[in-house]
Amino acid sequence: MKNLFRGIVLCLFLAPTAAFGQDWAAKMFSATSHDFRAVARGAKIEHHFEFENIYQEDVHVAAVRSSCGCTTPSVTKSTVKSREKSAIVAKFNTSSFTGPKSATITVVFDRPFYAEVQLSVTGVIRTDVVFDPPAANFGEIREGETKEIKLSVTRFNRSDWQITDVRSHCTDMQVKLSEPVRSSRSVKYDLVLQAKASMPVGEIHEQLTLLTNDQQSPTVEMCIAGKVRPSLSVSPAALTMGAVKPGGEFTRRLVVRGEQPFGIAKVLCSDERFSFAAPEGQKKVHFLPLTFTADDQAGPIAQSIRIVSDLPHDRYTEFLVTGNVLEAEAEAEAE
Structure with a gap:
């Protein structure tokens, strides 16, 4: 009887039993909402909702679906073993939609028990700002190496538009901004992004914020992707x-x-x-x-x-x- 009691207590701590309803699945996610804010039309924009299997049993994602065509969801790994990590990727479809958009992503788990988790994304897709190329992707980098990528950002229909600052939460990346090239109807900036030798191993999922003098829409966001291959x-x-x-x-x-x-x-x-x-x-x-x-x-x-x-x-x-x-x-x- 004593061993049976201990086994029951152990299961309560280590298994996502049905007694906890669907809360066991939500506890694996560090965040369940994301605001893309203002992004450029045609830009590659996505967010990774990471989750970790904190239980002993394998966790399986049976399906992911979105309430709006403006967002396409996918999962990086469907079957997640104990202490492994995966992510639900929310891709903002900036080429097909414009204006304010929002979506609810439903993640369906069928193992070890059935549960659903709702994730939400919002953002504004602007038609007057364009990145070239649309994706800021470093590709694959060997650990300890540096790599640069170049792109431009153009603002149409406003010649006095100005980028006042560039901000990033990634200390392993350096950003250089050129002087603007102005015409009667547009402003163009060149950006050089450098991944430093200290960039950690793994997938690169960073977000860069351009601060501007536009009071109605003061920021423009861009996503940076890539992968650092371990040495x-x-x-x-x-x-x-x-x-x-x-x-x-x-x-x-x-x-x-x-x-x-x-x-x-x-x-x-x-x-x-x-x-x-x-x-x-x-x-x-x-x-x-x-x-x-x-x-x-x-x-x-x-x-x-x-x-x-x-x-x-x-x-x-x-x-x-x-x-x-x-x-x-x-x-x-x-x-």
Whole structure:
């Protein structure tokens, strides 16, 4: 009876049971609304609603739909394992629509239980502002490299239009703005965007805000996309230990690769039950032994581990370890 009670309590904390209604799905999202504000006609504009599976069971997105054709939704990964992340991508259809627009995106989950989450987007699509090219995309960048892209922004039907400032929340990107070229009916600026060597690994989803002297519509937004390819990788990228008995050990040899010779400076892990024997020297391939020694602390494990190199900017790679330490009483009864 005591073991049954413990199992019920554990399930309440780790499983999105039907008793919680549909709130379990909404808890995975860090935000459920986004305002694109004023954007240019034809510009590539999208927002990623990221969510993380905080539960032990796999989560599956069965469908996504939008209440308005002005927004096209999609999902980056339909099946999301424990502690993995995915995103609902809301693409603003600036080529087909103009003016103020809003949409509600419904995300349908069918595993481990049925639930729906509503996401909302709003924005204003302007016809008097045009970006060339319409997409600010860095493409793929190797970690530690710099890359520049150039584009122009033109404001029609107002020759005194002025960009007073350019703002970005990304400190790893630099923006240069040219002097304006004015004609009787338009103003044109050139923009140079530079991704710095410190740009972190992963997808680039940034937003740039142009502040102007237009009092009725003082800002224009643009999205910046791209991907920074890691210079380090670890195999396996996700490790499953299964069930480990109290006092038992789990060992595995990891393979860490780099595009250039490197050394392993340190391994960061918040769980002291994990230990590592980092090899010495610099090489393109390292074999890193991992050992997990279980104690009497029973329960599930979902541990993110970071391997830090001696390369510039402390470049690193990460992997996820999952498993479960059995209770001593449960182990004894099983035997």
